[in-house]
Amino acid sequence: MAKEIERKFLVSEGSWRSQKGTRYRQGYLNSVKERIVRVRTIGDKGYLTIKGLTVGASRLEFEYEIPRPDADQLLNICEKPLIEKTRFKVVEAGFVWEIDEFFGENQGLIVAEVELESEDQEFPRPPWVGEEVTGDPRYFNSNLIKNPYKVW
Amino acid sequence: MAKEIERKFLVSEGSWRSQKGTRYRQGYLNSVKERIVRVRTIGDKGYLTIKGLTVGASRLEFEYEIPRPDADQLLNICEKPLIEKTRFKVVEAGFVWEIDEFFGENQGLIVAEVELESEDQEFPRPPWVGEEVTGDPRYFNSNLIKNPYKVW
Numbered sequence: 001m002a003k004e005i006e007r008k009f010l011v012s013e014g015s016w017r018s019q020k021g022t023r024y025r026q027g028y029l030n031s032v033k034e035r036i037v038r039v040r041t042i043g044d045k046g047y048l049t050i051k052g053l054t055v056g057a058s059r060l061e062f063e064y065e066i067p068r069p070d071a072d073q074l075l076n077i078c079e080k081p082l083i084e085k086t087r088f089k090v091v092e093a094g095f096v097w098e099i100d101e102f103f104g105e106n107q108g109l110i111v112a113e114v115e116l117e118s119e120d121q122e123f124p125r126p127p128w129v130g131e132e133v134t135g136d137p138r139y140f141n142s143n144l145i146k147n148p149y150k151v152w
Numbered sequence: 153m154a155k156e157i158e159r160k161f162l163v164s165e166g167s168w169r170s171q172k173g174t175r176y177r178q179g180y181l182n183s184v185k186e187r188i189v190r191v192r193t194i195g196d197k198g199y200l201t202i203k204g205l206t207v208g209a210s211r212l213e214f215e216y217e218i219p220r221p222d223a224d225q226l227l228n229i230c231e232k233p234l235i236e237k238t239r240f241k242v243v244e245a246g247f248v249w250e251i252d253e254f255f256g257e258n259q260g261l262i263v264a265e266v267e268l269e270s271e272d273q274e275f276p277r278p279p280w281v282g283e284e285v286t287g288d289p290r291y292f293n294s295n296l297i298k299n300p301y302k303v304w
Binding site: 029030034035037048050052053060062064066070073074076077078079 | 181182186187189200202204205212214216218222225226228229230231
């Protein structure tokens with residue numbers, strides 16, 4: 001089973017803004033790690049995702065597409081605040097970066113993730129990449145609900 | 153919006169056993185009443201149901217059919233114990249009765265529900281109908297998990 005290797009950085013303003021972003025809204029019907037139930041809208045689509053605990057290398061995860069109007073109503077009963085962000089995909093020197101610009105209770109936060117093939121793989125840092133925050137729990141989505149950026 | 157009027161009774165052995173039943177297994181990914189997430193298998197089908205709080209006469213409720221193998225795996229991560237029962241549908245004098253015979257942690261419990269058109273509608277009581285338990289919270293599915301019949 002492939003393991004995802006990602007590194008996460010803070011982001012400043014820059015050329016990535018010329019890209020067109022996709023709006024994400026997400027919330028949790030349960031954020032307990034044994035049985036996470038996430039509702040998400042991506043653009044005009046809706047999703048319900050359920051994740052169990054990681055056991056060894058595998059994690060139980062199921063995702064179902066649901067009607068967008070259902071997802072909107074389900075977001076109303078999720079734990080608050082919701083995570084609201086626009087995601088931009090930027091390719092720099094062959095590396096795909098996902099840049100998340102947050103809104104709502106996490107307004108002001110912009111982070112970028114790059115996917116790598118190994119933990120020590122070299123990659124050029126675009127000029128808008130700032131401090132590395134890989135592994136910093138404050139930036140986990142689940143913690144951006146409990147302790148949003150606006151109150152840091 | 154139509155209101156369901158149901159009355160619930162304890163059940164003894166009887167002629168209803170000649171019917172063929174359908175096996176139900178269900179569990180909860182969240183049993184908090186603001187955002188209930190239920191996983192259920194009925195025969196060879198699987199379902200995911202989400203319910204919000206009752207506000208006035210309406211309650212947010214969505215049900216999605218999911219692959220039965222997904223439902224089986226999701227039941228593994230639900231709160232324990234699961235509710236396991238066989239449901240029998242019995243028609244007596246034009247009234248439809250649903251009889252639930254429980255297994256697992258609720259082994260020994262058999263209840264029957266009849267749906268009525270009004271709260272004071274008269275109906276004949278089949279010989280296997282015992283004490284009325286309508287509205288008794290011990291018999292709610294959510295309480296049969298927290299406080300199963302075997303420990304009463």
